[in-house]
Amino acid sequence: MKFRFYGNSQLVSLLEKMTANNKAAKTVLFFGEKGTGRKTLAEYYCSLLMCENPIESKPCGECKACKNIANHVHPDIIYAETSGKLGGYSVDTAKRICSDAFIKPNNGDKKIYIFADCHSMDVRTQNTLLKIIEEPPEHVFFIFTSNSKNDFLPTIISRCSSFGVSDCSEEECRTALAEKGYTSEQIDSAVKSFHGNIGMCISFIEDEKLRNSVELTKTLVNSIISNDEYNLCAALYSLGKERNSIREALAMLDRQIRDCAVILSGKKDNIGCYPEGAYRLADVLTASQSIKIHNAINSAWHAVETNANTAVILSALCAEIASVCCA
Ligand SMILES: [Zn+2]
The missing domain is CATH 1.20.272.10 (Zinc Finger, Delta Prime; domain 3)
Structure with a gap:
């Protein structure tokens, strides 16, 4: 199973180059509108970091790591838990992750923590995470996704490699939706409302x-x-x-x-x-x-x-x- 991307091609190839040259960023933020593919990119970055047999700097899609990532069952990829009315990240969650980070990975040599949709993350939570982000154990990586860099303290941002994720063109979006088997009527009405945002177009249809x-x-x-x-x-x-x-x-x-x-x-x-x-x-x-x-x-x-x-x-x-x- 291969990853197929529409739009954000420069960003994808930048991530591929970074990992191929052993310059993978330890803490990454993907920011952009909901539906632009922030989470897909986060998973792609995980595959780049963990694939056992990359082919021309791309994940193979066939090895155990790639398959586990695609099925969301990789034991060393940990999605931070949300709580509260707005589905935020609590200080307790951050503390748990700080101590868990020092435990060695289950399978390979890396462990990745993902904080998805960090809309206005609690300042205390960010401050709790700051120390581990400043000096993470060798095997640990962090990925954040959010709408904007403004969701974070400048101290966190200065430790992150931040990448803007954007919509693709309406044409690319139409192709992606057609590939998923949607009818042209469904595609027309979705693209009319959500333009080149594939994720939102799919939600609109579904x-x-x-x-x-x-x-x-x-x-x-x-x-x-x-x-x-x-x-x-x-x-x-x-x-x-x-x-x-x-x-x-x-x-x-x-x-x-x-x-x-x-x-x-x-x-x-x-x-x-x-x-x-x-x-x-x-x-x-x-x-x-x-x-x-x-x-x-x-x-x-x-x-x-x-x-x-x-x-x-x-x-x-x-x-x-x-x-x-x-x-
Ligand atoms: Zn692989």
Whole structure:
């Protein structure tokens, strides 16, 4: 079984060169939007580090290590456990990993710890990990994945080799989806909403929840366009109390506002799931209004992380957007 990659080809070949020349980074961060392949790259990096018979600097895909990695059963690849309302990494988890790191690997000569989706990792957790990242045992590697470098303390970032992971082109995305056996109708509607982001396109096709989120984003955008505070509030309240879904919805809405600002500045580069909506927003909002709405969404997004009541956060956001639109 061979790895097949779309997009990020420079990054893939850089990782291959690093490992082939025995210059593999001990601590790596893959950052980028959800769905761009951060986790796939993390696994690929594991295979590069652990493959028993690499072929032309690439993992063979056939050896025991490669197979174990592909089946997610490699005993020396440890996914750090998440906990809490936002699925974060606790100080206890970090402490456990710090002491586990000194135990020798089961199979080969390496042990890899993966911290996936480190959205705003607790500062205390990062400080607990810092020491082991500064001076890791010979056999230990760390891989982090997150949306952005800003999720980490500068002290951690300075110890990491950070690599940005980006969407591929819409064409590459279409090819990848076709290869997975999706119909052209499914591919069209997925690419329309999620462009060159293969992971999000697949979720859009497979997961009704994401399709509903796209519909919700459309409702939110249409409510802003028609300056309908009542519908805006109703749609935001329909999100319920689950903090991660609220954050995801706010991020999707924010992309629309970002697209609107980009359109207003005369460029064409949509990243949101509702391109027509972004153009219509640009007809009714000024650049300064779109920045104010972006700031409001951003503060709400951060407030969701605190223990504040989510209904209060959302109603404040709704009032703020309505007041910006009326100004
Ligand atoms: Zn192999």
